[in-house]
Amino acid sequence: MLRVDNVSKHFAGSGKEQAVTAVNQVSLTLRHNEIFALIGESGSGKSTLAELIVGLQQPSGGSITWADTIVRPKQDRPTSRIQVVFQNPDRSMNPYWRVKDIITEPLRLSRYPKKQAYAVAEELLAKVKLPAELLDRYPAECSGGQKQRIAIARALSMSPLLLVADEITSALDPSIEAEMLQLLLALRQSEGMSILYITHRLETIAGFADQVAVMKDGAIQEAGDTKTILTEPKSEYTKALLKASSFE
Numbered sequence: 112m113l114r115v116d117n118v119s120k121h122f123a124g125s126g127k128e129q130a131v132t133a134v135n136q137v138s139l140t141l142r143h144n145e146i147f148a149l150i151g152e153s154g155s156g157k158s159t160l161a162e163l164i165v166g167l168q169q170p171s172g173g174s175i176t177w178a179d180t181i182v183r184p185k186q187d188r189p190t191s192r193i194q195v196v197f198q199n200p201d202r203s204m205n206p207y208w209r210v211k212d213i214i215t216e217p218l219r220l221s222r223y224p225k226k227q228a229y230a231v232a233e234e235l236l237a238k239v240k241l242p243a244e245l246l247d248r249y250p251a252e253c254s255g256g257q258k259q260r261i262a263i264a265r266a267l268s269m270s271p272l273l274l275v276a277d278e279i280t281s282a283l284d285p286s287i288e289a290e291m292l293q294l295l296l297a298l299r300q301s302e303g304m305s306i307l308y309i310t311h312r313l314e315t316i317a318g319f320a321d322q323v324a325v326m327k328d329g330a331i332q333e334a335g336d337t338k339t340i341l342t343e344p345k346s347e348y349t350k351a352l353l354k355a356s357s358f359e
């Protein structure tokens with residue numbers, strides 16, 4: 112569905128800052144309805160790769176192409192191919208807006224009438240298993256886990272083919288993280304979308320991701336189906352990551 116072909120991203124240095132190759136000749140294929148985990152330590156280039164895929168950054172080399180083979184059922188609402196959720200929901204939410212305005216923002220920006228957008232707001236909250244009573248609250252009146260679900264609801268408003276989730280559970284308690292993974296599994300099914308799940312925690316993806324790519328210093332060290340990578344890792348780096356996580 113989405114092909115990343117030999118993509119690189121260099122950032123030029125300025126002043127004391129050194130030039131960096133944040134993403135180094137990365138290739139991967141994301142299939143329809145698949146959960147693809149991108150693993151790597153801090154600074155390995157995960158977010159930069161995500162930004163390239165989403166179109167927030169332009170690659171220095173290589174190409175990112177969509178195969179439009181997926182025929183979606185006709186939608187009565189605006190749609191987009193791709194939506195992103197970031198680690199820190201507070202940075203992507205206007206604190207002075209109510210939840211119903213936050214989750215319908217993409218629809219309203221796409222000129223969908225406000226009244227109709229509000230009518231789907233409750234449905235969107237239900238998709239992420241939140242009660243309708245949250246609609247009139249402000250972000251400060253919601254928990255961290257609820258805010259992340261609100262961010263997902265906003266992303267779902269555009270019926271994306273691909274949801275990019277960049278460290279969305281990193282700031283949450285392990286029990287809330289597990290619930291979030293369950294929610295994503297359910298949404299992959301009900302929404303028929305793919306998920307690019309970015310994390311530095313290899314131990315969380317067993318039983319969740321179909322495919323995994325392990326990234327280090329901008330390059331993919333190893334990629335394949337999750338079970339194989341977790342049980343028969345080939346690269347020394349993956350082995351070290353597995354040893355460091357309690358997965359062994």
Ligand SMILES: Nc1ncnc2c1ncn2[C@@H]1O[C@H](COP(=O)(O)OP(=O)(O)OP(=O)(O)O)[C@@H](O)[C@H]1O
Nearest residue numbers: 122131133151152153154155156157158159160311
């Ligand atoms: N806009 C930018 N300008 C210059 N350098 C950047 C820019 N964005 C990222 N980098 C550099 O690119 C490298 C990869 O950063 P990136 O944020 O993609 O890593 P990451 O794997 O997402 O890390 P984390 O787990 O901490 O989020 C780092 O060395 C970073 O400093």
Ligand SMILES: [Mg+2]
Nearest residue numbers: 157158159278
């Ligand atoms: Mg990052």
